[in-house]
Amino acid sequence: MDWNCPHCGLRQVVTNAASDNGSLELRVGGFAEAGDAKYPRLISIVSAIRCAAEDCKKISATVDLLVGEHWDYGHAKIEGSEFYAAQIYPGKHGKPFPEAVPAACLEDYDEAWAIIDLSPKSSATLARRCLQTMIRDFCDIRERSLFAEIETLERRLAEDDLPRGVEEETIEAMRALKNIGNLGAHMTERGGEILDVEPGEAQALLALIEMLFTDWYVARARRRERLARVLEIDASKNDGTSNG
Ligand SMILES: [Zn+2]
Known part of the structure; x- marks a missing residue:
């Protein structure tokens, strides 16, 4: 099996x-x-x-x-x-992600999954906070609301100046969510206000977060690993030449 x-x-x-x-x-x-x-x-x-x-x-x-x-x-x-x-x-929680994803993000993400049936509102609030933490941490963009931060990302996409490791598709996905009625309206709120959500909104946010965990943090960790291996090979080659 x-x-x-x-x-x-x-x-x-x-x-x-x-x-x-x-x-x-x-x-x-x-x-x-x-x-x-x-x-x-x-x-x-x-x-x-x-x-x-x-x-x-x-x-x-x-x-x-x-x-x-x-x-x-x-x-x-x-x-x-x-x-x-x-x-x-284990209890209901999100998919497992490696340590490359910041612990604070994983904590919000796991908790958002754990309470999604019990309280979709609280789940969506945690998911929004998780998304905002990631944009601040990975993209180094800090505005007064999540909505404004996504707008900054969209502007930087238009100017062809996206933060390193951020792909156009991920901005498209964020833009789509930002334009969903309630979800977009909530992104203009500051901090952790708990607001009503439509069915499925918390899931949509969590799906976006899963995509960003993979596309941003996991991909960056893999790039760094590959680079480290290349440098290792290079170093051992140099050792060989100097010894032989
Ligand atoms: Zn296992």
Whole structure:
């Protein structure tokens, strides 16, 4: 089974040694999810997988709830229909990103994901703050509002003077979000005011942030790594010549 570790993001094949599950049959009388099942039994299955990455090795756990029956004649067998499945550990959060992304941004981003269902308003507020932190940090642009900062980026795009590592496409994406009704209006607010959002606005902002994490910070870290390798090769060549 192919699986992505929710902690480190590594795609891997899960082995028997790294995974296990157990089930529990609970009898609580007839319950709504069971419909008209003759023997309404709640089966919960908890599954755990250990990540294979040496520098991760973290556990992830999920729970599945079924209406069904648990047979155990020689070997356990479960029959039933599932009505709920959820990851119970780690909790809901954003995609994993490497350390190249500033910790303050990752914290806002993760928290924005964690509360997106509970409070889209607070989620969008955190996402806006995260976007503003990035524009200030990566682009070194600081204006009175996020809206004004994006306008500065648009102006610099028009003048062909974008900050290093910032592509035209990312400015296009920001411009698109800035022009969405509520979202654009909120960007003119200063600081962390919590304002109403339309459904999906927090997700749209978080998708933009994910794109910028990759296009700005991860790409810059890779460029620096490649450059360091080139310099290393160059240095070892020079060593060789001087010794030989
Ligand atoms: Zn992992």
